[in-house]
Amino acid sequence: MKFAKQLVAALFVFSSLSVMADDRGLYLGGGITRVETDEHQLSDDDNAYKAFVGYRLNPYLAVEGAWVDLGNFDGKYGDFEGHSLQATAHFGVPVGQRVRLFASAGVHAWDADNDIAGDSNDLDLTYGLGVEVDVFRNLGVRLEQEVLKVGDLDLDQTSASVYYMF
Template sequence: MRLSKLLCALALTAPALVMADDRGLYVGGGVTRLEIDDRSFDDQDDSYKLYAGYRLNNYLSFEGAVVDFGEMSDDRRHFDGQSVQANVHLGFPIGQRIRLYGIAGVHAWHADDDVAGKSDDLDPLYGFGGEVDVLGGLGLRLEQEYLDVGDIDLDQTTLSAYWRF
């Protein structure tokens, strides 16, 4: 009888123990590719993204990021900017190592030139992504985000690595 109670208790708590292992602090960084939705612009330039966050469980995490947009230009105009982002990830685990998620948040941006219509503001961002745990706390992430930067729309694709503590 005691053995059956012990097995039932382990069966009920095992999923919670597995999920508890996935929560905690993480940091990461990677290469970002930006595109501006203006056909006359040389709208592709590599930049970088650094981020840190806290995963509450497999489903919900909060994250902050710093992004350097890099430089883009056409014959007459030039764009160079940065962004500080705060967002929420709503995740959906697939198996033990893969997690798909949606992104919603805001970003405070600053543009060095007047292509965006303003030089700085606070605008929304949204997107989606996927990550895979490779080994221990090390993982890889691919995500697509859409950002308003004044009068222009940016598509931000990021490939990064992260470390969970």
């Protein structure tokens, strides 16, 4: 019985690893976004949408690709209508069984239909914070706030999404 404590500790570790292993896999999601800018020459905000696909490597790390409609903004010196293709890494921290806080960082290739943003397309950085809640085993909801640099504009994007894990 010398090794009873070590055996119990090993069983506990391996049982918790199997629970964490269920948190891996491919996911697909989409939602609505609210894009805002603090530029005075443009209207303040617009509703848009986002579609994403990702792979959760473990409870702490996921990689994700997204396509985002950046919305339409009317301005005194021109208009802005844009889209973004994003590649990000999500660094998460589980809080309990169903909640995960995360930070994201990556790049996005954007394309603007009008010239108020400066260039008509470019590659810039994006970063953000969010929270995910697994409502059911494979279905969850997400709320996140991201900052996107689009030429001379800084866009703040707030998204409410639903995702499905396979």
